[in-house]
Amino acid sequence: xxxxxxxxxxxxxxxxxxxxxxxxxxxxxxxxxxxxxxxxxxxxxxxxxxxxxxxxxxxxxxxxxxxxxxxxxxxxxxxxxxxxxxxxxxxxxxxxxxxxxxxxxxxxxxxxxx
Numbered sequence: 022x023x024x025x026x027x028x029x030x031x032x033x034x035x036x037x038x039x040x041x042x043x044x045x046x047x048x049x050x051x052x053x054x055x056x057x058x059x060x061x062x063x064x065x066x067x068x069x070x071x072x073x074x075x076x077x078x079x080x081x082x083x084x085x086x087x088x089x090x091x092x093x094x095x096x097x098x099x100x101x102x103x104x105x106x107x108x109x110x111x112x113x114x115x116x117x118x119x120x121x122x123x124x125x126x127x128x129x130x131x132x133x134x135x
Contacts, residue, residue, distance in 0.1 A: 045100040047086045049109060052102065054083060055116050070102050071095055 047053050048062055056065035067083035074081050089096045096102045106112060117125050 041098055044098055045103045045105075047090060049106055050100070051104045051106045053086060053106070057116075057119055061113050061116050068096065
């Protein structure tokens with residue numbers, strides 16, 4: 022009975038009810054910029070493909086990844102400009118290092134050389 026339940030729930034749930042399951046995720050894209058003050062996966066993440074330079078300050082302001090994926094003229098739900106990130110693990114470590122600073126480096130060193 023348990024096997025039948027698992028078969029039915031996975032077969033119908035994955036194919037019929039979950040939208041965009043076959044579309045690529047922003048976090049796996051090389052243009053994904055996580056929020057430096059938040060977790061790696063957050064709604065405040067930016068997309069390096071879309072943005073503009075502030076002519077007064079010279080700072081480049083990127084658009085939210087969520088709004089870029091919602092707009093059909095930009096990346097859209099299909100992930101038109103998606104390019105796979107080859108070093109996602111290193112990108113996550115870099116984010117944690119910037120977020121936590123030297124404390125993270127000490128923690129990693131402690132775990133490695135224990």
